Amino acid sequence: MQATLATLGYVFSADQKDILMIRRDARPDDIHFGYYNGLGGKVEPGEDVATCMRREIREEAGLECSALDFAGTISWPGFGKDGGNWFGFLFRIAAFSGTPLTSNDEGSLHWMPIADVLAGNIPMWESDRHFLPLVFADSPAVFHGVMPFANGKALSWSYTTL
Numbered sequence: 001m002q003a004t005l006a007t008l009g010y011v012f013s014a015d016q017k018d019i020l021m022i023r024r025d026a027r028p029d030d031i032h033f034g035y036y037n038g039l040g041g042k043v044e045p046g047e048d049v050a051t052c053m054r055r056e057i058r059e060e061a062g063l064e065c066s067a068l069d070f071a072g073t074i075s076w077p078g079f080g081k082d083g084g085n086w087f088g089f090l091f092r093i094a095a096f097s098g099t100p101l102t103s104n105d106e107g108s109l110h111w112m113p114i115a116d117v118l119a120g121n122i123p124m125w126e127s128d129r130h131f132l133p134l135v136f137a138d139s140p141a142v143f144h145g146v147m148p149f150a151n152g153k154a155l156s157w158s159y160t161t162l
Contacts, residue, residue: 007052011057011063018114020039053089071135118133141161143161
């Protein structure tokens with residue numbers, strides 16, 4: 001399977017109760033328009049996933065990551081435009097320096113309570129509700145999941161932990 005490689009990171013507040021999220025509200029033609037999401041993007045040629053994650057957090061939020069905690073991977077067959085496949089490397093970021101930007105070219109940045117994210121109180125991909133409890137767990141385990149998509153909807157979700 002050929003797939004677009006990407007990173008997705010969740011920056012935790014100092015008290016570990018909030019997550020810095022982007023509200024994709026800059027481009028109405030964006031498939032994520034109106035949804036809140038973590039920060040991240042495509043891995044560039046010659047770049048490893050940790051370097052990509054740090055670069056994306058710097059570009060999208062203006063923050064420098066002091067440490068990355070690897071959360072896991074998700075294969076999203078059929079998720080992208082025209083049914084393209086995506087493969088994501090997910091990270092928790094609890095140590096960083098700088099003050100977050102208020103917005104970027106993709107949307108506005110907001111500190112969102114983890115409890116509200118997990119309760120589904122904010123607009124986001126319905127499918128994110130399956131894996132975010134693994135990312136935000138009190139005692140997280142590295143996971144590897146697969147979530148096939150068709151017509152913009154998740155068809156199933158399965159994962160294993162190490």
